[in-house]
Amino acid sequence: MENSATRSSEKETRVALLGFGTVGSAVAHLLQTQQFDGVRLTRIYNRGIQRKQGSTRAEGLHGDIIWTDNIEDVLASDADVVIETIGGLDPMGEWLARALLAGKHVVTANKQLIAYRGAGLSQLAREHGVSLVYNAAVAGGVPVIPAVLHGLQGDRVRQIAGILNGTCNFILSQMEAGADYHDVLAKAQAAGYAEADPTADVDGYDARAKLCILARTAMQIGLDPDAVPVQTIRNVRLVDFHYARDLNCTIRQVARIESDGETVRARVGPTLVPHTSPFAWSHGTQNLVMTTGEFGGDVVFSGHGAGGNPTAVAVVSDLLAVAHGSASVSLPVQNRAVSREFVAPHYLRFVVQDKPGIVSAIAGALAQVGANIDSIVQRPGYPKDALPFVVTTEPCSTATIQQAVDTIAKMPTMLEEPLLLQILREPQES
Numbered sequence: 001m002e003n004s005a006t007r008s009s010e011k012e013t014r015v016a017l018l019g020f021g022t023v024g025s026a027v028a029h030l031l032q033t034q035q036f037d038g039v040r041l042t043r044i045y046n047r048g049i050q051r052k053q054g055s056t057r058a059e060g061l062h063g064d065i066i067w068t069d070n071i072e073d074v075l076a077s078d079a080d081v082v083i084e085t086i087g088g089l090d091p092m093g094e095w096l097a098r099a100l101l102a103g104k105h106v107v108t109a110n111k112q113l114i115a116y117r118g119a120g121l122s123q124l125a126r127e128h129g130v131s132l133v134y135n136a137a138v139a140g141g142v143p144v145i146p147a148v149l150h151g152l153q154g155d156r157v158r159q160i161a162g163i164l165n166g167t168c169n170f171i172l173s174q175m176e177a178g179a180d181y182h183d184v185l186a187k188a189q190a191a192g193y194a195e196a197d198p199t200a201d202v203d204g205y206d207a208r209a210k211l212c213i214l215a216r217t218a219m220q221i222g223l224d225p226d227a228v229p230v231q232t233i234r235n236v237r238l239v240d241f242h243y244a245r246d247l248n249c250t251i252r253q254v255a256r257i258e259s260d261g262e263t264v265r266a267r268v269g270p271t272l273v274p275h276t277s278p279f280a281w282s283h284g285t286q287n288l289v290m291t292t293g294e295f296g297g298d299v300v301f302s303g304h305g306a307g308g309n310p311t312a313v314a315v316v317s318d319l320l321a322v323a324h325g326s327a328s329v330s331l332p333v334q335n336r337a338v339s340r341e342f343v344a345p346h347y348l349r350f351v352v353q354d355k356p357g358i359v360s361a362i363a364g365a366l367a368q369v370g371a372n373i374d375s376i377v378q379r380p381g382y383p384k385d386a387l388p389f390v391v392t393t394e395p396c397s398t399a400t401i402q403q404a405v406d407t408i409a410k411m412p413t414m415l416e417e418p419l420l421l422q423i424l425r426e427p428q429e430s
């Protein structure tokens with residue numbers, strides 16, 4: 001069948017780039033440096049385009065590129081492929097829909113748009129015989145989406161767990177090495193890893209969007225992102241890393257989904273991960289995704305989850321796949337509700353004014369909901385008037401443990417809100 005694949009041998013694939021920021025400018029440079037046969041960057045769109053055109057990032061780009069700050073120029077142009085590196089839901093959803101309607105292929109790095117509106121846009125693309133590809137939207141430079149689309153569709157993926165946010169991984173792995181949360185967040189912001197407003201990263205919304213895209217592509221499960229619970233990393237303290245180490249674990253932001261064919265469980269939050277797990281070995285801005293298939297078992301993907309160049313590699317690889325007509329498998333997706341009822345061992349950290357009877361009161365509250373204590377850990381050397389100590393439980397549902405924690409939080413000796421974290425078990429133990 002004649003499509004853009006075969007077209008590439010006859011004519012150039014013309015590319016319009018939306019956005020000339022971190023990712024967009026890296027994409028332009030990669031295309032300029034690599035000079036891929038049959039692919040030509042013809043237009044760059046951004047607001048305030050003179051500022052972009054005059055910036056150092058524009059140096060070295062070929063002189064035939066048309067720079068514009070009018071989106072209508074791009075949508076009405078002869079571009080075969082629109083690459084979107086701007087981000088956000090609006091007006092991007094409308095612009096990309098119009099590009100697809102106009103018969104243009106779309107490559108995007110926009111995880112929020114794909115998580116919330118990917119189903120509708122994919123449908124539109126199918127109806128108009130064009131491609132919508134978004135491999136850069138999950139794990140930046142780690143080609144996890146193409147791998148699951150091309151390499152794992154023959155399996156039945158039952159679980160995915162991932163470190164999907166490089167900013168959180170940077171913060172938590174620096175805290176593991178002794179840094180204070182606020183200092184390391186400031187460092188991440190100065191280094192350009194974290195936004196001035198870090199909410200999407202540290203409160204889990206960014207990882208949640210990526211988890212929903214993975215669920216769709218690897219498990220054919222459509223989720224409403226807003227239904228997936230998120231837990232912030234803001235309440236994790238240095239003391240938690242000390243206690244985690246005593247338990248042969250460290251702490252990472254983990255995004256998880258499990259399906260047993262009937263119930264779908266999903267969540268994003270700081271999680272204790274055993275030192276023996278690949279999640280503990282992931283440092284800095286790295287991403288790591290582990291899929292568990294019913295037939296093929298565990299597969300691990302790891303690498304640079306963000307940054308201009310790694311993400312540009314993913315975008316340009318998508319572009320080349322589109323230009324060469326490489327087909328991807330597209331199995332029907334089922335929309336599913338999300339259960340919060342993960343069964344896992346849990347870590348509970350309390351800060352108390354040390355008084356006799358506290359441990360038995362906590363044990364009583366846990367027994368009341370049927371949760372069994374696995375261990376009680378108290379490091380020496382903390383002041384008695386603000387004593388942090390930890391209780392771990394045997395596997396039980398997070399919702400159940402939360403009920404006990406709500407009761408415990410009201411005890412007069414509690415000096416702050418207890419911290420409740422799941423402990424990740426190795427997949428084969430689940």
Ligand SMILES: NC(=O)c1ccc[n+]([C@@H]2O[C@H](COP(=O)([O-])OP(=O)(O)OC[C@H]3O[C@@H](n4cnc5c(N)ncnc54)[C@H](OP(=O)(O)O)[C@@H]3O)[C@@H](O)[C@H]2O)c1
Nearest residue numbers: 019020021022023046047085086087109110140306307311
């Ligand atoms: N950075 C990463 O490591 C990474 C990794 C994976 C995916 N992504 C995704 O890639 C996309 C771009 O990220 P980025 O880091 O490159 O962001 P960025 O550096 O902020 O670049 C965005 C660009 O879009 C322009 N822009 C924003 N709103 C616009 C509008 N309404 N009209 C016209 N131009 C507009 C900005 O112009 P101004 O300069 O005027 O603001 C800027 O040049 C996002 O969807 C992001 O989630 C990024």
